[in-house]
Amino acid sequence: MVAQPLAEFNLIARLCRRLPHGRRTLLGAGDDCAVMAPSRFPQLFTIDSMVEEVHFRLEWTSPEALGARALTVNLSDIAAMGGRPLAAVVNLAIREGLEQRFFDRLYRGLGRAARAAGVDIVGGNITRAERLEITIALLGDAPHGAMRRDRARVGDGIYVTGTLGDAALGLRVLRGEAQAPPAARRYLVGRFHAPTARLGAGQKLTRLRPCPAAIDVSDGLWQDLGHILERSGVGAEIVAEALPLSPAYRAVAGADITLACRGGDDYELLFCMPPRFGEKALARRLGVPVARIGTIVRGRRARLTGGGRHRRESFAGWDQLRNLST
Numbered sequence: 001m002v003a004q005p006l007a008e009f010n011l012i013a014r015l016c017r018r019l020p021h022g023r024r025t026l027l028g029a030g031d032d033c034a035v036m037a038p039s040r041f042p043q044l045f046t047i048d049s050m051v052e053e054v055h056f057r058l059e060w061t062s063p064e065a066l067g068a069r070a071l072t073v074n075l076s077d078i079a080a081m082g083g084r085p086l087a088a089v090v091n092l093a094i095r096e097g098l099e100q101r102f103f104d105r106l107y108r109g110l111g112r113a114a115r116a117a118g119v120d121i122v123g124g125n126i127t128r129a130e131r132l133e134i135t136i137a138l139l140g141d142a143p144h145g146a147m148r149r150d151r152a153r154v155g156d157g158i159y160v161t162g163t164l165g166d167a168a169l170g171l172r173v174l175r176g177e178a179q180a181p182p183a184a185r186r187y188l189v190g191r192f193h194a195p196t197a198r199l200g201a202g203q204k205l206t207r208l209r210p211c212p213a214a215i216d217v218s219d220g221l222w223q224d225l226g227h228i229l230e231r232s233g234v235g236a237e238i239v240a241e242a243l244p245l246s247p248a249y250r251a252v253a254g255a256d257i258t259l260a261c262r263g264g265d266d267y268e269l270l271f272c273m274p275p276r277f278g279e280k281a282l283a284r285r286l287g288v289p290v291a292r293i294g295t296i297v298r299g300r301r302a303r304l305t306g307g308g309r310h311r312r313e314s315f316a317g318w319d320q321l322r323n324l325s326t
């Protein structure tokens with residue numbers, strides 16, 4: 001094909017031009033590599049992709065929100081380790097039918113989220129594909145050490161920030177599978193489109209001793225808790241009534257905790273630590289709402305108790321392919 005609607009070389013230069021850099025970026029986009037000043041702390045390095053029809057649909061979201069979200073899902077992984085995000089490189093897989101203006105708006109959202117988090121976008125690559133895909137590799141560091149998944153101990157309390165299940169319920173609302181009053185709809189859909197990475201809370205958590213075990217809730221409480229249990233060689237008892245549900249969640253789903261347990265995309269932090277701090281003291285310290293949802297126990301299984309039911313749960317979580325495909 002000779003005529004392409006977008007000149008790829010020009011596109012990337014144009015997209016990167018407006019992104020400002022901090023002092024630690026010695027050379028930004030435009031050369032073969034970016035050049036970064038070294039950090040004196042342990043470095044964190046992560047990558048995540050957002051794929052059209054798997055993680056998003058363009059008719060549901062603005063390009064700005066999509067760009068911001070693509071970075072936020074990576075920021076959340078840095079938050080889960082208690083780190084500071086520093087710099088990112090972006091790979092755009094672009095398909096036919098998208099115009100320059102779309103990418104300008106995508107990068108406006110991405111740039112805004114990057115500035116808010118103190119991240120420099122230091123390079124990029126563009127390739128052609130069947131579906132739009134945004135892949136971001138994010139570099140960070142851990143001035144106070146990194147929180148890990150393999151540090152949960154028997155007797156630890158299990159805590160989460162914020163509320164659970166909102167994003168998954170927002171996705172159901174977008175797909176027309178759940179009805180919500182206007183205010184609840186706005187809130188739930190907003191939680192899906194514009195999640196917040198808990199960077200500040202993660203950095204404060206990692207200063208506590210002993211350092212908590214932590215993970216971000218990206219694939220659903222059950223699946224992400226499962227990663228902690230597996231890596232730490234422990235079990236968990238979760239109390240159904242203790243799961244933090246937002247008023248909007250309750251307005252739509254009532255007391256049904258299915259999505260709070262299994263729905264993904266909330267990007268809250270799940271952490272395990274000795275229960276000597278109460279929920280309120282932790283919330284004050286971290287600057288975000290905190291709920292204790294259970295206890296780490298011996299064994300390798302998680303048990304959900306409450307509502308008169310006792311049942312063993314397996315760790316089947318959130319199947320992105322199944323949930324977004326038609």
Ligand SMILES: [Mg+2]
Binds near residue numbers: 216218
């Ligand atoms: Mg993660």
